[in-house]
Every structure is written in C-alpha cells, then in structure tokens.
Amino acid sequence: MNKDLSKLKNKLQRNHPLAEYTSWKIGGPAEYFYRPMDLEDLVQIMRVWQEEPIMVLGAASNVLIRDAGIKGLVIYLRNSLTKFDELDDSNIRVEAGVELMHLVEKCVSLGMFDAAFMSGIPGTVGGALKMNAGAYGERIWNHIVAVETINRSGEIKLKQAKDFAVGYRQVDSLAKDEWFVAAQFNFTRGEVQAAKQQVQTYLQKRSKSQPLDFPSCGSVFRNPEGDYAARLIEACGLKGKQIGGARVSEKHANFIINCGNAIAVDVETLMQEIITKVESSSSVKLIPEVHILGDILLA
Ligand SMILES: Cc1cc2nc3c(=O)[nH]c(=O)nc-3n(C[C@H](O)[C@H](O)[C@H](O)COP(=O)(O)OP(=O)(O)OC[C@H]3O[C@@H](n4cnc5c(N)ncnc54)[C@H](O)[C@@H]3O)c2cc1C
Structure with a gap:
C-alpha cells in the first residue's frame, strides 16, 4: 500500500x-x-x-x-460541499452537498419561485441530479445549465446540461466513477411572498398524502407510463402488508415505511412480493426507483 x-x-x-x-x-x-x-x-x-x-x-x-x-x-456529501453563489440575476452555482430544502429556502428568499417544487424532497443537490428528482410536473434538470463532475483521479470537469441524457428519475451520461460536485441552475425571479406561499402549498400537499412520521425513502417504485405505482399496489390489496419491520404505508401505497426495526432484507422481500403481485394482476412489472446498494448478509 x-x-x-x-x-x-x-x-x-x-x-x-x-x-x-x-x-x-x-x-x-x-x-x-x-x-x-x-x-x-x-x-x-x-x-x-x-x-x-x-x-x-x-x-x-x-x-x-x-x-x-x-x-x-x-x-x-450532505452538508460537506455547501457553497452557494449568485452568479447573476437568474443563475446560481450550488455545490453537491447542499440540501434541497436549504436550496429552496435560499432561492425563495431571492424570489426564484420556480425552485419551490423541490420543497419537501429530503435529498442533496448531487443526489437529486443523479436521480433527476422532481415533483408536481417539474424536474431538477429542467433548470440545469451546467454541472461540475469529479472522477477517480480527482479531475474536475465542467459539462453542459445538453451533454446529459436525462429521463424520468434517471441520468445516463455520467461515466462509471464520475460524480456531481456542483451545478449551475437557472431560475426565474418573481415575488418573494408568492414564492414562499408556493412552498407552503407544496409542503401541505405532501403532509396530507405522505407518511412523513415514519422513516422511508419516498416512492419505492417508478410510476409506469400512464399510471401510478401506488394505484397498482393498492389495487392488489397490499396497503398495510408487513414483512418484519417493513410495511406498505396505509397513507401512500408506494411508500414502504420502517415501523420500528426493519432491516434491508425485510424491505427487499416486501418489494419482491409487490412486484410479483402487481405483475400477476395487471401485467405491469414495477421498476424500483430506489437504488439498492451493497451486499446481502449471508446466514
Ligand atoms: C419523504 C420523502 C419524499 C421524497 N419525495 C421525493 C419527490 O417528491 N421527488 C423525488 O424525485 N424524490 C423524492 N424522494 C427521494 C429522494 O429524496 C430523492 O431522490 C433525492 O434526490 C435523493 O437525493 P440524495 O442526496 O438523498 O441521494 P442519495 O439517496 O444519497 O443517492 C441516490 C443515488 O445517487 C447517487 N449519488 C448521490 N450523490 C451523488 C453525487 N454527488 N454524484 C453522483 N451520484 C450521486 C448515489 O450513489 C445513489 O445511487 C423522497 C424521499 C423521501 C424520504
């Protein structure tokens, strides 16, 4: 070594x-x-x-x-790479470890109302770029001008948004062992008060429809074209289905909540059961949105 x-x-x-x-x-x-x-x-x-x-x-x-x-x-990276710079009236540079809620707060205080859709998404800028995070018909890459990436040699590269193939909850043009370290966003300025109101509206919508009192990863499966994973899961009678400490939320069927001491294998087994039941009742094969990482514990 x-x-x-x-x-x-x-x-x-x-x-x-x-x-x-x-x-x-x-x-x-x-x-x-x-x-x-x-x-x-x-x-x-x-x-x-x-x-x-x-x-x-x-x-x-x-x-x-x-x-x-x-x-x-x-x-x-959360709260590690945290720089936020105003470049001009409508452009900002934000490092990858900035939390989206923090980004929204800053943008809203500048009147950048079209950043409000990210409120309530508990990720960082880097994770949101990788996932093309979105809500309410908006996606983060709609506002990206350019990104900075780092590779295994520690080289930083500046790339334009058009260099990336972005789709629903995915970004394909990042090389293996290449990660986002910053992004340049473009937002429109408007009334600060109206932007704040928009954030409140989105947060209220979330707390009405999502089980925010329990640990989760948000939506577990991608929505299939023209349908909703939650609707398909609910139609199979799987709301409330529990394996170990992992349960399909009663409030939102595409959320699996940790209701105490769930381990990863509980969640994966439950996910597999959901995939099998939904496929046999509707012929739709649900695709996980969540990224499954690491090794299975062998007995
Ligand atoms: C209650 C709740 C609500 C949610 N609501 C939404 C929603 O409305 N819309 C939505 O899209 N998502 C939602 N999510 C999911 C999640 O918050 C988002 O996908 C978020 O963007 C993930 O960011 P993160 O920083 O946590 O990424 P992580 O979970 O840390 O990582 C996700 C993936 O990105 C990779 N990654 C992380 N950082 C980088 C980086 N800097 N460069 C390259 N790759 C990286 C990781 O290796 C991993 O593969 C929700 C989650 C919860 C718990």
Missing part, C-alpha cells in the same frame, strides 16, 4: 454504521467512511484512493443499503 493511502486510511472511520444516515434508518456499515471538509479535500481523497471501490452518497434518501453494508469507501 502506498504511503499516502495508508495515511488517508488513518483519517477514515472503519466499519462505520450507515443506518443512521439514511432516511429509512436501515443498512449495514461502510468498510471505510468519510465526510470531506470541502471540494479540495474531496479532490485529495480521489487522488489517493485509487484501488478500492468508492460509493458517493448525498443524504441517502433514495437508497436501500443492504444489511452486510458497503465494501470500500463511502463518501457522504
């Missing part, structure tokens, strides 16, 4: 539990875990950590981390 790598390993946390970082409160440990201080620190890590796998997490609000955890290095 080279000297820099062994020095770095001393800075990292070993076998670090990840469940507490995830919105589901589920998951095994990271073999190595690190929260960079800033972008420069992240560049250094990438330069040194050349041999083993790297997994970048934002706020871990759209991942199911399996019970055996994740091998290699997990880099957690």
Whole structure:
C-alpha cells in the first residue's frame, strides 16, 4: 500500500454504521467512511484512493443499503460541499452537498419561485441530479445549465446540461466513477411572498398524502407510463402488508415505511412480493426507483 493511502486510511472511520444516515434508518456499515471538509479535500481523497471501490452518497434518501453494508469507501456529501453563489440575476452555482430544502429556502428568499417544487424532497443537490428528482410536473434538470463532475483521479470537469441524457428519475451520461460536485441552475425571479406561499402549498400537499412520521425513502417504485405505482399496489390489496419491520404505508401505497426495526432484507422481500403481485394482476412489472446498494448478509 502506498504511503499516502495508508495515511488517508488513518483519517477514515472503519466499519462505520450507515443506518443512521439514511432516511429509512436501515443498512449495514461502510468498510471505510468519510465526510470531506470541502471540494479540495474531496479532490485529495480521489487522488489517493485509487484501488478500492468508492460509493458517493448525498443524504441517502433514495437508497436501500443492504444489511452486510458497503465494501470500500463511502463518501457522504450532505452538508460537506455547501457553497452557494449568485452568479447573476437568474443563475446560481450550488455545490453537491447542499440540501434541497436549504436550496429552496435560499432561492425563495431571492424570489426564484420556480425552485419551490423541490420543497419537501429530503435529498442533496448531487443526489437529486443523479436521480433527476422532481415533483408536481417539474424536474431538477429542467433548470440545469451546467454541472461540475469529479472522477477517480480527482479531475474536475465542467459539462453542459445538453451533454446529459436525462429521463424520468434517471441520468445516463455520467461515466462509471464520475460524480456531481456542483451545478449551475437557472431560475426565474418573481415575488418573494408568492414564492414562499408556493412552498407552503407544496409542503401541505405532501403532509396530507405522505407518511412523513415514519422513516422511508419516498416512492419505492417508478410510476409506469400512464399510471401510478401506488394505484397498482393498492389495487392488489397490499396497503398495510408487513414483512418484519417493513410495511406498505396505509397513507401512500408506494411508500414502504420502517415501523420500528426493519432491516434491508425485510424491505427487499416486501418489494419482491409487490412486484410479483402487481405483475400477476395487471401485467405491469414495477421498476424500483430506489437504488439498492451493497451486499446481502449471508446466514
Ligand atoms: C419523504 C420523502 C419524499 C421524497 N419525495 C421525493 C419527490 O417528491 N421527488 C423525488 O424525485 N424524490 C423524492 N424522494 C427521494 C429522494 O429524496 C430523492 O431522490 C433525492 O434526490 C435523493 O437525493 P440524495 O442526496 O438523498 O441521494 P442519495 O439517496 O444519497 O443517492 C441516490 C443515488 O445517487 C447517487 N449519488 C448521490 N450523490 C451523488 C453525487 N454527488 N454524484 C453522483 N451520484 C450521486 C448515489 O450513489 C445513489 O445511487 C423522497 C424521499 C423521501 C424520504
């Protein structure tokens, strides 16, 4: 092992539990875990950590981390890369670890009302770019002008939005071992008060329709073309179905909630049962929106 790598390993946390970082409160440990201080620190890590796998997490609000955890290095960016700069009247540069709720607050205070759709999404800018997060007919990539990415050599590249193939809850043109570190957004300015009101309306809608009192990852499955995963799951009588500590929410059938001490295998088994039942009753094969990461715990 080279000297820099062994020095770095001393800075990292070993076998670090990840469940507490995830919105589901589920998951095994990271073999190595690190929260960079800033972008420069992240560049250094990438330069040194050349041999083993790297997994970048934002706020871990759209991942199911399996019970055996994740091998290699997990880099957690939430509240780590946090710069926010106003470039001009309608453009801002935001680093990947900024929470979307924080981004919305800042934008709204500037009157950028068309950022309001992100309110209530508990992710980071980086995770939202990777997922093409959206709500109420809007998607984050509708507002992206350019992004900055980092690779395993610690190289930062500036890329234009048009260089990416973005679709429903996915972005395909990111290379393996390439991650978002910042984005330039374009929003329209209007009345601050109207923007604040819009945020309140969206938050109220969410609390009426989503089981926000329980840990979850939001919607587990993508909506199939022209339909809703929640409708299909509910039509199979699966609301309230429970395996271990994982239950299909009574309030929103596309949410699986952790009602106590769910482990990842409970969630995965329940997901599999949902997929099988929905397919046999409606011939639609549901596709998970959540990213399933890591290793299965072997008995
Ligand atoms: C209550 C609740 C409500 C939700 N509502 C919505 C909603 O309305 N709309 C919606 O779209 N989603 C929703 N979500 C899901 C989730 O919040 C979003 O998908 C969010 O954008 C994920 O961001 P994150 O930072 O948590 O990503 P993570 O969960 O940390 O990561 C998701 C994926 O992105 C990758 N990733 C993370 N950061 C980076 C990076 N910097 N560069 C490259 N890859 C990266 C990870 O490796 C992983 O594969 C909801 C979740 C919850 C719990």
